[in-house]
Structure formats: structure tokens, C-alpha cells
Amino acid sequence: MYCRNCGKEIESQAVVCPSCGVPPMLEKKFCQACGEVTQPNQTMCTKCGVALVAKTQVSETKNKMAAGLLGIFLGCFGIHKFYLGYNKEAIIMLAISLGAGLVTCGAATGVMSVIGLIEGIIYLTKPDEEFEQLYIQGHKGWF
Ligand SMILES: [Zn+2]
Ligand SMILES: [Zn+2]
Incomplete structure (x- = not known):
């Protein structure tokens, strides 16, 4: 998977991104599946079609x-x-x-x-x- 903050490829179990130190699903700047640049309110990646989920949204529900x-x-x-x-x-x-x-x-x-x-x-x-x-x-x- 890719870090949603810096777009670097990281291990899927990583709690924190080794390159930027931010939890990989916390930000919304890159697609977690292909690393494509995404917009903050985008809900689906236009390149690979994966659902863009931010960790903060999920934990609330x-x-x-x-x-x-x-x-x-x-x-x-x-x-x-x-x-x-x-x-x-x-x-x-x-x-x-x-x-x-x-x-x-x-x-x-x-x-x-x-x-x-x-x-x-x-x-x-x-x-x-x-x-x-x-x-x-x-x-x-x-x-
Ligand atoms: Zn990162
Ligand atoms: Zn993608």
C-alpha cells in the first residue's frame, strides 16, 4: 500500500509511515492502493477505482x-x-x-x-x- 500523506510505498501493516511519520491512512493526499494524487473530498480513486477511506472517518463510526x-x-x-x-x-x-x-x-x-x-x-x-x-x-x- 501507499502512504496517504506522502505517497511513498509502505508495508500494509505499517501503523506509522516510515518516510513521513504520519499514520498512513490519516491524510487524503494520495491513493492508498496505487499512490496516485487524490483530492481531499474524493471518495474513489480515478486511476485504480479503489475506495478512498481515511482512518479518521472509519474510527468515528x-x-x-x-x-x-x-x-x-x-x-x-x-x-x-x-x-x-x-x-x-x-x-x-x-x-x-x-x-x-x-x-x-x-x-x-x-x-x-x-x-x-x-x-x-x-x-x-x-x-x-x-x-x-x-x-x-x-x-x-x-x-
Ligand atoms: Zn508517508
Ligand atoms: Zn488508486
Whole structure:
């Protein structure tokens, strides 16, 4: 990926850009996928078509605590995944809980609850930065 502040190519896990010292997704001057110059209110790169997301915008809307608690209490319905924007994974959990749950007298729903509970606990125990990298920027669908 590229630093959105200085446009230098950097490692995708870099928390801070080694060339300019700024968190790579904080600024909006370059595309994070191809390094093309972008305008501050541009939402999509005109060169490679990737969505231009600034880290500050994302952190305001997604809360680690909320995602964790949703996973613990409503995990079997995949609510925490809907919250994080993982619609595909969320629908899978919901379908298994409701569909397979009915056939197995709730056993499948129980399994989904346990998965939600574990994921909720993982979310809560991750440091904020790692949570954001894995689940918000990285879109890690499961665990
Ligand atoms: Zn930089
Ligand atoms: Zn681009």
C-alpha cells in the first residue's frame, strides 16, 4: 500500500509511515492502493477505482466496545458482523442460527452463539489499533 500523506510505498501493516511519520491512512493526499494524487473530498480513486477511506472517518463510526458487546449478547444472529459491515458473514450466521437452528432444535443456534461470544471477547481484548487494522481496514471476516 501507499502512504496517504506522502505517497511513498509502505508495508500494509505499517501503523506509522516510515518516510513521513504520519499514520498512513490519516491524510487524503494520495491513493492508498496505487499512490496516485487524490483530492481531499474524493471518495474513489480515478486511476485504480479503489475506495478512498481515511482512518479518521472509519474510527468515528465503528466502535470496538459496541462490536464486542453485540457479539457477546446477539452473536448468534451475526449482529456484530452487520455492525462491522461484514454482511456476507452476518447473513451466513443468521441463516445457520434460524434455518439450521430450527432443524437441530437450537443446537446450531447455540454453536453460532458460542462463535459470537468468542468473537466478541476477541474484539474486546484486542488493542484498539490492532482491532482497527484487522477488522475495519483488513475486513477479517471470522475471529
Ligand atoms: Zn508517508
Ligand atoms: Zn488508486
